[in-house]
Amino acid sequence: MLKNIPAVLQRPLARVGGLVFLLFILSAAAWGIRQTQIAPAQPIQFPHNLHISLGVQCLYCHPGALRGPSPGLPTQTKCWGCHQQLARFADPNAPWPAELQKLRAFVENNQPIQWVPVVQMPDFVQFTHRPHIAAGLNCETCHGEVSKMTVYENPQVMNMGWCLNCHRQRAKDNPELLARLTDCSTCHY
Numbered sequence: 001m002l003k004n005i006p007a008v009l010q011r012p013l014a015r016v017g018g019l020v021f022l023l024f025i026l027s028a029a030a031w032g033i034r035q036t037q038i039a040p041a042q043p044i045q046f047p048h049n050l051h052i053s054l055g056v057q058c059l060y061c062h063p064g065a066l067r068g069p070s071p072g073l074p075t076q077t078k079c080w081g082c083h084q085q086l087a088r089f090a091d092p093n094a095p096w097p098a099e100l101q102k103l104r105a106f107v108e109n110n111q112p113i114q115w116v117p118v119v120q121m122p123d124f125v126q127f128t129h130r131p132h133i134a135a136g137l138n139c140e141t142c143h144g145e146v147s148k149m150t151v152y153e154n155p156q157v158m159n160m161g162w163c164l165n166c167h168r169q170r171a172k173d174n175p176e177l178l179a180r181l182t183d184c185s186t187c188h189y
Contacts, residue, residue, distance in 0.1 A: 039153040040116040044102050052147040058139045065129035073115040076106040118152050126189050163187070
């Protein structure tokens with residue numbers, strides 16, 4: 001059987017079939033990788049750009065970034081704490097925007113908002129925001145210009161190569177820092 005492969009590959013139709021099969025496999029792989037980068041649908045289309053333009057800081061809604069691996073996602077109580085204050089000053093006859101109606105429904109039904117995390121690290125990566133914040137990095141360094149985004153979308157593929165490139169740039173000419181930032185146990189422990 002294996003001896004016949006070179007003879008079969010000399011046929012033009014077999015070459016075309018092999019090429020079509022290879023293109024199919026590559027296309028399927030590219031589609032699969034693309035699917036992992038699409039931002040998931042959220043229960044409320046949260047306008048980051050609007051909130052940031054009003055001066056709301058990232059850490060107000062995501063306080064977990066100071067303490068642990070998850071930045072935390074805001075509860076309906078936190079969101080409603082601001083929006084109920086705004087409602088007092090609004091025209092009572094004006095209709096609420098659709099997304100605020102959704103928020104109000106979550107609050108009235110005492111249901112938590114089931115936010116879907118956009119950025120997730122694999123289980124074998126031990127990531128915390130705290131050392132990055134302590135190093136003086138802004139949220140935009142990794143998460144992009146959120147002030148220009150309505151619903152958050154990850155601006156780049158966050159993988160080991162991307163992290164290591166940043167760690168190397170941060171270490172510059174400091175060999176001790178470079179060794180510490182590129183040591184496997186820094187992120188995998």
